[in-house]
């Protein structure tokens with residue numbers, strides 16, 4: 201076992217409605233290893249099982265079969281509360297639809313994971329402000345989600361994903377609802393996090409160009425990984441729009 | 445964390461003012477009704493003493509009855525079988541003095557009264573009046589003009605009277621005119637002239653007067669005056685009494701006082717009496733109309749609390765469904781099922797508490813209002829308030845548990861996929 205491996209999926213199967221007549225197998229034995237600090241992308245047609253795979257990687261769901269070791273912990277054997285703890289400390293989710301808590305300010309949204317981690321209020325606030333500043337949202341901290349644009353919401357969501365210094369960021373089509381310019385800014389933010397903080401990032405995207413920018417591109421089709429390619433190198437400085 | 449959840453709950457309640465208000469409505473109505481009845485009930489209980497006094501009644505009465513009778517009611521039905529009462533069967537000043545000395549910590553006064561047995565009327569219009577005498581301790585009339593009787597008037601059986609405002613208006617035009625004027629009262633066609641020394645007003649106001657009846661046909665005079673008028677008709681000596689009424693000091697346990705007093709009197713004065721003894725009993729006051737009102741409000745309270753509780757459960761379930769995505773997100777961010785359950789449980793708890801605070805406020809206001817309408821001294825019921833708060837908390841937890849449990853069990857995957 202290589203100590204550098206942060207994610208090890210072994211023959212992962214996922215079936216819905218298990219044991220019922222309408223049983224549906226979505227993932228058919230996925231093998232995947234991700235090293236610490238890697239930035240990989242997963243592409244594939246709609247319905248190919250990308251989100252299902254991502255949910256398993258993020259410990260939101262358990263596989264029907266197979267083994268999953270996350271940072272040395274057997275996720276399949278873990279209890280519900282343990283999974284909550286893993287999601288809270290190790291994983292940062294970024295969703296296509298942002299999923300900010302409505303009526304809660306950007307600041308409160310970013311504080312949320314730290315509240316579940318039982319950080320002191322003052323500590324939470326300080327950290328949340330710092331993170332919002334980092335994603336360029338310093339002047340919008342007290343705004344509620346419905347007062348923010350899509351790109352701004354996604355930046356708050358990224359700040360929230362970073363709250364407890366997770367080792368892994370899981371982003372499920374984070375630019376899917378954004379125009380290409382805003383999507384570009386979000387993508388640059390991921391590059392920056394990857395380079396400056398060495399965070400492991402798994403990105404699901406429909407855009408081949410964005411996928412190309414990552415170190416490794418996995419193609420999923422009908423619940424199986426059918427291809428793996430190396431991405432082109434990407435220089436953040438060359439492309440940076442400077443408006444992060 | 446709990447404080448955090450409480451703040452979050454307050455936040456949600458504020459963000460959905462209308463929904464929160466509707467959720468609370470049942471609790472508010474229920475609790476305010478409960479507080480209101482309890483306040484009115486307590487006020488009446490506290491004020492029964494005052495109330496009785498203001499009508500010339502006392503909370504307890506001591507009366508000579510047959511020895512083989514358990515109480516006054518029995519004796520009313522069986523009196524005919526006994527030998528007639530003699531002077532020596534009755535009570536006198538010596539006994540009263542003894543009682544007052546021995547029960548000075550509980551008894552405030554001994555009221556003696558007597559009625560003129562025959563028909564009496566005043567003036568040319570011949571208004572029927574009832575003539576009543578009382579001793580100084582029984583003087584509780586609310587004098588609006590003139591004065592009450594002096595010590596010498598009581599002692600010397602002076603022919604002085606107190607009349608009602610209504611009678612004064614009718615006979616003299618006004619209370620001012622009445623005071624000091626002579627008043628002829630026909631006692632069995634024999635006119636006797638009295639002097640009006642005072643005019644009394646309403647004894648109690650509002651609903652209570654309607655329940656107990658307003659007194660305005662009584663003409664009051666010193667006890668001895670009545671006794672002397674009655675001399676011809678009465679078989680007993682002056683200063684011998686069949687009964688006396690007892691005013692008690694605040695905080696006295698009425699039933700205990702009654703039984704202690706009857707033991708005392710019977711042991712000391714009636715041990716050797718072959719036929720008679722003294723029974724001391726609380727005065728019955730008919731508050732049944734109030735009891736019905738209280739029962740009605742209690743029914744409303746019970747129904748609204750039940751409906752309120754179900755309402756809370758309902759709206760919490762709607763709220764959980766509405767916030768399915770939020771719940772999924774919170775779980776993705778690391779909330780444990782227990783933390784989600786706590787959040788929703790505290791939300792329903794806080795709603796119930798706010799509802800009960802509003803209800804308590806309205807209930808006290810309503811109770812005080814109703815009490816003053818009835819003319820009794822109002823005291824918000826502390827027990828009722830404490831019970832309400834505890835009860836509404838239990839309610840919030842009970843009816844909030846199912847929705848909270850439902851929220852905590854949501855599958856995060858399903859919840860995040862929820863549209």
Ligand SMILES: Nc1ncnc2c1ncn2[C@@H]1O[C@H](COP(=O)(O)OP(=O)(O)O)[C@@H](O)[C@H]1O
Nearest residue numbers: 216226245246247248249250251252253857858
């Ligand atoms: N919780 C679920 N219950 C039933 N079917 C599901 C569930 N989640 C996903 N699916 C089905 O699994 C398939 C893959 O879904 P998903 O992983 O969301 O695909 P992608 O993200 O690649 O578009 C789809 O056909 C979807 O309908």
Ligand SMILES: [Mg+2]
Nearest residue numbers: 250251252372
């Ligand atoms: Mg998807």
